Amino acid sequence: MRNPSYPDVCRAYVLPRNTLNQFKQIRRLAPELKRLNIIRVWTGVEGYLPDAQPIMGPSRTTSGLFYAFGFSGSGFQIGPGAGDVMAELIDTGHTTTPIDMFDINRSAISANS
Secondary structure: OOOOEEHHHOEEOOOHHHHHHHHHHHHHHOHHHHHOOOOOOOOOOOOOOOOOOOEEEEOOOOOOOEEEEOOOOOHHHHHHHHHHHHHHHHHHOOOOOOOHHHOOOOHHHHHHO
């Protein structure tokens, strides 16, 4: 569950009930984790866009600038694939993976701005 973040102080706070609920759920998949003790947690401020889709691609205004941000909490999961696509794009100027839906000027972003 997402909690409020406070970008002015670069903080997002973890609610203990969320951590305990997540731990309870993960134990269903890996029962051996029931013996672990939680001693600290990590939190951060994530980038969410109105349509919850990332921005990926070259800048239309600045040569040599490429965007890859706004992964809406999925950065750890899709980061390796996004990195591979961006490396290909930066190296060759194009990618075999369709990324038009992640264009910074897409209508879903403009319509909600």
